[in-house]
Amino acid sequence: MILFTNASLVEFDPPRVRHNEDVLVEGDSILQTGKGLDTSGVEKTIDVSGKLLFPGIVCSHTHFYSGLSRGIMANIGSTPDFVSILKNLWWRLDRALDKDSLRASGLICSLDAIRAGTTAVIDHHASPNCISGSLEVLKNAFEKTGLRAATCYEVTDRHGEKALQKGLDENIAFAGLIDEEKKAGTWSGLTEAHVGGHAPCTLPDSALERLAAACERAGRGFHVHLAEDAWDVSHSHITYGKDLVFRLDEYGLVTDKSILVHGVHLNPEEIGRINERGAFLVHNSRSNMNNGVGYNPHLPGLTNWALGTDGIGSDMFAEMQCAYFKHKDEKGPLWPGDFLSALAAGNRLLEKSFGRPFGRIDPGYAADLVLADYAAPTPLEPENIAGHMVFGMGSNIVETVMINGKIVMENRVFPGTDRNAVYREASAQAQRLWARINTIEA
Structure with missing residues (x-):
């Protein structure tokens, strides 16, 4: 199990903001949200203080x-x-x-x-x-x-x-x-x-x-x-x-x-x-x-x-x-x-x-979650989440990503993946692909 603590939970439709909440994930789903959760069996705790947690x-x-x-x-x-x-x-x-x-x-x-x-x-x-x-x-x-x-x-x-x-x-x-x-x-x-x-x-x-x-x-x-x-x-x-x-x-x-x-x-x-x-x-x-x-x-x-x-x-x-x-x-x-x-x-x-629910931070929903570092310069409320998204936020705020209950990026690092090697291979493949394109007539 993975526990996110002290999070500001933000949901998009319908918009909702909940401050200082904990989220407990078990397997591929959200198990519980709230305060004072039973933490027995928790293998990893992530302190979200001052940051946002929203659905993927x-x-x-x-x-x-x-x-x-x-x-x-x-x-x-x-x-x-x-x-x-x-x-x-x-x-x-x-x-x-x-x-x-x-x-x-x-x-x-x-x-x-x-x-x-x-x-x-x-x-x-x-x-x-x-x-x-x-x-x-x-x-x-x-x-x-x-x-x-x-x-x-x-x-x-x-x-x-x-x-x-x-x-x-x-x-x-x-x-x-x-x-x-x-x-x-x-x-x-x-x-x-x-x-x-x-x-x-x-x-x-x-x-x-x-x-x-x-x-x-x-x-x-x-x-x-x-x-x-x-x-x-x-x-x-x-x-x-x-x-x-x-x-x-x-x-x-x-x-x-x-x-x-x-x-x-x-x-x-x-x-x-x-x-x-x-x-x-x-x-x-x-x-x-x-x-x-x-x-x-x-x-x-x-x-x-x-x-x-x-x-x-x-x-x-x-x-x-x-x-x-x-x-x-x-x-x-x-x-x-x-x-x-x-x-x-x-x-x-x-x-x-x-065939399962997505897009909310509630028990039973898929554990697809994004931890983001966004310091809101004005109050962040359900009524203005969209305004913050359009006029303030960007993908650069994303720090950690969970998909299907697994951390796939943590602090902008991909565990178990040599990103540089992946991109070097992609660059080599791109050059070969472009060369083949030149041999193909429209």
Whole structure:
């Protein structure tokens, strides 16, 4: 058992602040909170005096395969619009991935997430020349670092029928691997699965039919980009004569287990259908700006929405701040508290995948916790937590991170992990990856 003492407990949705509390963790769960707890059997005590303890943060959409793209030096070519960004950069990078580069990318992305206080990520993977077993490579990276994650393979027709089927098979096989571990009692409790699709523009009707069947067979939800750029919408109208959400919905792919990403160019009727089905839409503000795809005006009308990075790291402090400031720049009506609720909503997605409660510091909740050194210059109250998050806090306040009841970073050090060696290997793999990109035509 691990005991945190004298903590200021901060929760995000609904906001709550409790001062001078103790938290007792047993196994992978919070056992008790309060004062005067029974400390018999405690193996480690952490004095939190003067610091904050809050539930782990969730990045609700990311791409860990992109970790070696930072500062990329390859012959990318012209990228004047979104489609050319995909063709000249991302669709060449994903084809250049092999298991060694993917392993390195998964490890550094996992360590970076933990350093930022992000205890769980919802990943969306692509490596067309390295499909079979790719999700297990990522699983190994998550579990080696102690990060909680759900991942999937993005099925697409970009590389022909054979690769499309291999992507479907990889999703089903990975979900099956998790299920077998659960049955055998060897599951770490850290990794889960979804069924992934790239975007409707690269998914013909036959693929949607098979994806729906894969979701049913795997017993998992669907994770897909849609309406990131206006081209996706136009393609759907020209090719199928349908709005994107309604086309997916015809195949049963818009449900309360679905994770729909971006949605910048959806129409109000589509937002209504998403709400009706109980699906989540994940907003990725920095990625939208970086790709120049426009601003999503639908956030105030969404029942369920969360925040992701679309692969631009896992610093959710930065993502929440950018999302809020961009929204206000667009004259939006939402306030910091709305964005804090969206950040905390990632816990609802975890609950759907892992089947247990997240996001509170109460008995029975998952022991995903962040210890942060933040000296509030003004009172820290439930009513202004969001204001402190947007205008004062940053990932640099994170000191110690617990995931699934285990300390995975303590005083900014990763126990049992040679971080420098991991990054040296990642740098070497990045150079090899960039060289391979130069041999691949758009």
